[in-house]
Amino acid sequence: MSRVTLAQWQMLAAVVDHGGFARAAEAVHKSPSTLNHAVHKLEEQLGVKVLEPVGRQVRLTEEGALLLRRARQLLESSDALVDIAARLREGLEAEVVLSIDQIFPSNVLAKAMEAFSSALPQVRLQLHESVLNGGVEMLEDGRADLVVSGVPTSGYLGEPLVSVPFIAVAHPDHPLHAMSRPLDLRDLEHHRQVVLRDSSQRASRDSGWLKAEQRWTVSHIATSVEMLEHGLGFAWLPKTRIRDQLASGRLKPLPLQAGGTREAPIQLYHRDADRAGPATRAMAEHLRQAVRDCSC
Numbered sequence: 092m093s094r095v096t097l098a099q100w101q102m103l104a105a106v107v108d109h110g111g112f113a114r115a116a117e118a119v120h121k122s123p124s125t126l127n128h129a130v131h132k133l134e135e136q137l138g139v140k141v142l143e144p145v146g147r148q149v150r151l152t153e154e155g156a157l158l159l160r161r162a163r164q165l166l167e168s169s170d171a172l173v174d175i176a177a178r179l180r181e182g183l184e185a186e187v188v189l190s191i192d193q194i195f196p197s198n199v200l201a202k203a204m205e206a207f208s209s210a211l212p213q214v215r216l217q218l219h220e221s222v223l224n225g226g227v228e229m230l231e232d233g234r235a236d237l238v239v240s241g242v243p244t245s246g247y248l249g250e251p252l253v254s255v256p257f258i259a260v261a262h263p264d265h266p267l268h269a270m271s272r273p274l275d276l277r278d279l280e281h282h283r284q285v286v287l288r289d290s291s292q293r294a295s296r297d298s299g300w301l302k303a304e305q306r307w308t309v310s311h312i313a314t315s316v317e318m319l320e321h322g323l324g325f326a327w328l329p330k331t332r333i334r335d336q337l338a339s340g341r342l343k344p345l346p347l348q349a350g351g352t353r354e355a356p357i358q359l360y361h362r363d364a365d366r367a368g369p370a371t372r373a374m375a376e377h378l379r380q381a382v383r384d385c386s387c
Contacts, residue, residue: 095136097169100162102129103141107159111148175213184368186215190226190235192242193287193312194255195357196331196385203381207374214370222310225290230360236371238360239378249358253382257353259345260333261325273348283307283324285315316342327353 105115105126112123119126134141141155151159175183191200207216219229227244229235238244239252261267267274267282283305290310307324309315315326316333320341328342336342345351359375361367367375 095133097166099129099133100159100166102126103133103155103159104163104166106130106142106149107151171213182368183211184214184236184370186217187237187370187374188217188219188229188235189237189239189374190219190221190229191239192226192357193220193222194241194257194329194332194355195239196253196255196329198331199253199378199381199385202384203374203377206377206380210373210377211370216374220311221290222287223289223291226360228291230362233362236362236367237375237378238362239357240360241355241357243358244360247360248364249360252357252359252378253385255355255357256330257327257355258330258333258337259325259327259347259351260319260337260342261345262319262322263340263343265322265325267325267345268343273346275348279325279345285309285318285324285326287312287315329355 102119102121105119106112109115109118112126116123116126130142137158139154139158140152141158142149143152204216219235221229221240223242226235226238226240227242230238230244230247241255267278270278285307288308288310307318309318312328312332315328316336318324319326320336325345333342359378361371361375
């Protein structure tokens with residue numbers, strides 16, 4: 092049975108798909124006798140009848156239908172392997188490492204990854220969600236092919252992608268809202284601020300800390316949002332991540348005299364743009380296109 096070849100399965104599939112040996116022979120440029128011999132040899136090796144005559148035609152037996160269904164999976168995998176090998180010859184990478192700042196709009200990232208998956212399903216994507224200098228560190232260490240970051244990076248030329256608006260917010264019942272007047276920095280310093288922890292191992296700093304007397308530091312924006320929804324502090328958060336909370340009233344912008352909103356420009360960096368492979372370039376283009384298609 093181990094001597095059964097993919098070519099035999101391909102010829103059986105051709106006979107079934109084209110409704111007989113004669114038509115299949117024309118389609119695959121083989122003689123009918125060659126196909127007939129291949130199928131009979133297959134049956135002999137398997138010890139199972141895969142085709143049965145119906146008048147002048149043939150059809151799959153029940154056993155043949157089951158075996159061919161499994162064989163088609165092998166044929167598809169074989170075709171995929173050949174395609175991968177061809178792309179590797181052309182310089183296609185087996186994996187792309189992407190470091191992306193958590194403030195980058197998640198819906199835009201999802202669109203880009205979906206498009207990348209459709210275009211290059213065989214390429215692995217390793218995604219690192221970074222904060223502040225985390226992505227920069229991966230870029231400098233050569234651990235990421237692409238970095239999307241809101242932190243300026245010396246030694247690399249960044250490409251502007253999108254500007255993310257931040258809003259200072261808290262739960263509607265937070266004491267800061269109860270003051271019912273414009274707020275300044277002194278008001279904020281007496282309340283707990285929730286800040287994001289820098290994911291860098293070498294140049295770690297907390298995002299936007301105002302030296303408030305109380306501070307909680309978290310590692311992910313989603314955690315910060317949840318803390319604020321429970322009334323446990325205030326924070327500056329990306330508007331793209333809290334649209335639902337603002338619309339439903341679960342979070343409310345703080346009435347600051349100044350600084351209540353700010354913009355964070357996000358840039359795309361290549362580890363080495365000149366030597367980037369086709370998969371890395373494709374991922375970069377899908378990110379650009381997803382930003383262009385987004386209303387954020």
